[in-house]
Amino acid sequence: MLPLSPTKTEPALEASLSELGPIPPEAAPAALAPTPPAAPLLDRDHSILAFNERVFDWARRPDVPLLERLRYLCIVSSNLDEFFEVRAAAHITAVTDGDTKGAYTQASFEALMASAQGLVARQYQLYNEALAPALAAEGLRIVSHGQRTAEQRRWVQEYFLREVRPLLVPVGLDPAHPFPMVANKSLNFIVRLKGSDAFGRSNEIAIVRVPRALPRVIRIPARAAGKESIFVLLSSVIRAHLADLFPGRELGEFSQFRVTRHSELAVDEEDVSNLRTALRQGLTQRNYGQSVRLEVSASCTRFLSDFLQAQFSLPAQAVFRVHGPVNLVRLGQLVDLAERPSLLFPAWRAAWPQGLVQGHSILAQLRSNDVLMHHPFESFDTVLAFLREAVHDPDVLVIKQTIYRTGADSELMELLREAVRRGKEVMAVVELKARFDEEANINWAEALEALGAQVVYGVVGLKTHAKMLLVTRREGKGLRRYGHLSTGNYNPRTARLYTDLGLLTSNEDITADMDGVFSHLASQNRPPKLRQLMLAPFYLQQRMLEKIAQVGEAAQAGQYARIVVKMNALTDEALIHALIRAGQQGAQIDLIVRGACMLPAQLPGLTDNIRVRSIIGRFLEHTRVFYFAAGEQENLYLSSADWMNRNMLRRVELAWPVHDRALRQRIIDECLVAYLHDERNAWTQRSDGSYAPPPRPSVGNGAQTALMSRYGGGALAKRKKRK
Template sequence: MDPSRQDSAVNASPEHAHSKPAPDLLQPELYINRELAALEFNFRVLAQARDPDVPLLERLRFLCITNTNLDEFFEVRVAALRHHYAFGDAIPGPDRMAAREVLDQIRERALELTAEQYVVWHEELLPALEAEGIRFVSRRDWSDKQQRWLKGYFQNEILPVLSPLGLDPAHPFPRILNKSLNLAVTLEGRDAFGREGHMALVRAPRSLPRIIRLPDEVAGGPHDFVFLSGLLHHFADDMFPGFEVKGSYQFRVTRNSELIVDEDEVENLASALSEELAGRGYAMPVRLEIASDCPKPITDLLTANFGLGEHDVYRCDGPVNLNRVIAIYDMIERPDLKFAPFTPRLAPALAQHTSLFEAVAHRDILLHQPYDAFQTVVELLRQAAQDPQVLAIKQTLYRVGIESPLIDLLVQAARNGKDVTVVVELRARFDEAANIELATRLQEAGVQVVYGVVGHKTHAKMLLIVRREEGRLRRYAHLSTGNYHTGTSRVYTDLSLITAHPEIGEDMHNIFQQLSGLGQMARLKRLLQSPFSLHQGLLERIDREIAHAHAGKPARIIARMNAINEPSVVEALYKASCAGVEIDLIVRGACTLRPGLPGISETIRVRSIVGRFLEHSRVYWFGNGGEPELYCSSADWMERNLRHRIEVAFPILDPELAQRVYDEALVNYLQDNTQAWLLNSDGRYTRTEPGDAPPHSAQKALLAPLL
């Protein structure tokens, strides 16, 4: 079927639809567990590390991404499940799986993923890297010259920083920092005080590089590296003079990284979060990674200390901190082993108009990142900061980066006399410290900084500029599916709109009033907003497609997002499928909907695109009986986004721009037969193959003109 067609195949007639008994769409077997669906994404990323068509150092990067993703999965999702299991306060999702059952299945799948990671590392990447002159030289292969150099390096650069700790009643088990590299060392002998050695710990300070490059004079090839862990193992005797080292074993503990702050009780959210951040690195342990050859007595000692069980232990056939290998990506100048560089397009309006305000007043501007340059957004804010006719600037910041040029421009705007208000989301996970720092910097420059709404993260991406023109005020707006982050703008796909549409500007004004003041829920004219109108607006539009199907009209839904797990939306999509609505979902990550179930979801197809860029755009398209409606949004169809966050969905009103989004971000992706994975009803994915058709990669098709 041609994915660009707006009409469905054969829609169920009203008579046919009402002749069947309505299926029970709340059966738990119709829903995939959300945590297991999230974990499954990493197998698709790991497949990129195995793909010979991907440049070698990029394959290495994908392997490291699976490792960091798995870390975060345990820090957040597994930590929450363990808490719920311990305290019995979990509310089962629509799949009705108990926390213990979910944890057991996570362990089974995570063990498979971990084992596969090390197979990829040892059997595929290491040989391929060595063939390109890039070697990780193991201890057994060090030459005499390398041994001498490494011993000197250890003595001069590493040993002075270490503080090995022998365990005894006067030296209890130390606090172990989250995800830090450590060695458990078994000893035999006595020290200067007559104390008998049994067990010691060595913590590798984070100031030490995890990968050491051998200098040319001792290297056996153009790029020779050794792991810090290898040096700690090999020269363990130097850390414990007088003792015989019987064995040394790497380990790493992963801890709960969620910050718990009672926002109803604290007076200053920034101060409360700062206090919580100080203890994050030593929160409750959730996973122990340990060398595969570590003896059971040492494993038992470690698990007992961390309050973990055998089911929390993951044995690693290689470096326990495999993600640290990413360091060599920037250490090696081999463009032939990386993705080809490209230059994003500048918006034509920048060349055609001196002023972006003049350009946007004439016509909306659509940006499709990373193919279109984020520089257009930076330039918009730069002109606003310097334009004497601009009176006020309002912006939301979720993830931005402390060195962002946008922060400099907001500071400059405030110093130029503009009224600048910035909503900084302090609770953006793992960016809390950076956001507290940038909020402080903005406040010191005279910017009015607010932290959003208690109990609701501000995830919407909005920039509103108020300008005086010919005696009246006019609003210019930028709305996006992605963050105001110059770094991720080159590696994430996102869509954004710059517009002077008065009703969109008025809606944004009302939302900013809510965020910075104590405004009531406004009746928005063009935007859909969580937690108020977005969820209901989606259900109404799905119901509208159902009504079209029942009336025998074309009925179609195409939606693209990062994840979908909101139960009522999934149920509505099942109802739509039962009515004959054709539904295509492009879901990068976790999807709890089961497609292709007879009598339930036969007309639903779900695909995931994994490639060079991280898919981050959210687009909702509704056929609407031949009068399509298209929204872009900051919100996935997840419970947290639709019910517990401040989110915005914005329409693309210019027909030509809407068609561009439809063609580039939807149809193009439905035609992908090389980087697309199709979700099966059992929750597993199958990678598409071109077969006899010409190969088509959605990302490569958009990138080709820029290379």
């Protein structure tokens, strides 16, 4: 039995974790009722907003570098954008249709919007009252028209006339000029004019759409800024010269505004002959879907806000009045423009993975042992080096890979193209429906096909979310496979920002299973019998239910019974009810869930033995680790899947076991024990579904800091030296 505690072979991590306090003690099994009542599940959408409250807390923390606090503020706004784009349409439709009996009602919508409105209000309050003054104290100022010097106003006017004015087309509304199509999340102005137009008419409403090509944060040059770093917002530049767009008319009321639209691409895959072509056509319509939110300036008059609300057919609760720019996401540009590394996290340099000798053949080393990689603490460059070696090895015959989110500028995809040029067989399973990455994936699919690669788009009706890369090499008289499996995407940029686990292996059973899954995705025949991998939508959910049930039965029999799982979201009701049942049988269960969690923990008599914690840190938690201990039997799995209904039943996902004792213990120590110790960044779920903040946010190390210390410590040492 491998204990859920740090091992003596990991002194660096153990030393860091020792500051965090002991692992939470295991409670005595709760007494079992013969037929325990069902626990009421938590609301998914409120749980998503609660997660963003936890991210927002990092923007409030004084121990976080100032520009990073601004970045977290922008992340919350970006997350809220996606929340409305993906989750709000059903609520809006139910309210406008007067639905009172469905899952979405007027009452649930009002409660959800009240939570969202409160979070947005706190964002702007933090920015205006804390972050902006703190940035100004550091010599980084965003100045409004009234704060600019005469020299700065002259420069802004020149900039407006040269860069902005030629791209603006004000539209006066009348029967011949109806309200224009306003793109999703674009910046716009609405103006109420006095007087008459050139034809003597008194049409009073005009709309000014602002092109996306224009930067939203502009740095004023030193000759006008002096010793400080002075910036202006594009919205402020346009507002200061709004009257110039309407010569001969008097400017009355005006406001900037922004509309968010439903952005899920709806393509009937059963009714299209070419999914790629259909999706590319659908992308042109994404920016003009159903309106789900309207943002206006706090100073916007009731007349103008009512006019816009009517145009976009929105209920009043979906109108957000904000005290600042209507798009906080774009303030993220200031982080890069500021050029102040002292106000950022110290740069992190990932270590070369344990178990690999740098500069030697990776394929040769994999013949002896598997290699586990923990990103971003260990470098994703290893994966690129693995693929690069395969591409340039004349004995490598075939390369197969799944592509979900790889980015528009990807060395990995260029390597696949080079493999085709070198005469290797390349198969790419490209998921065209990866939300908001559709265009990049379509472009890569076309580029690979143009060279002769075999490109398939997964299975109709399912997203291919599994992450795997398989290399087949001729060795002697036979063939040998080498594989990479990952909990995260093949994206070098996010690999520096997300925590993920990857496994490099030449294990014959695992690589044969991988080859079978690739064949299944290409042929769409019945999936093969797999020896090691678990495949969704066929087996994964059922196997997880079986493992949970085994732990529950062990607890009932008085044996050791423990479940610890780490994932991004827990919303699959079948798995939730199974966990609740196992907890009621006496199993001790810890759930480390970053985002939405519908399972209510610590409900007396129902979920006493279940604890839920969410950890927010410098890096986005993204690993999926499933640990089950039932008596003497212990299993640990890594996976591409969260425990969500879509992952279990509507996606192609993989989970795989880790058999190597040392690697398994390393995962337990780094991904489970470390996070159960964390008292600096861990939020714990209360019995009412709310989350208690970290008990000791200003002392000790969090799990991520402990892991950074273990894997390098260079960045941390530099920071301490500067102090």
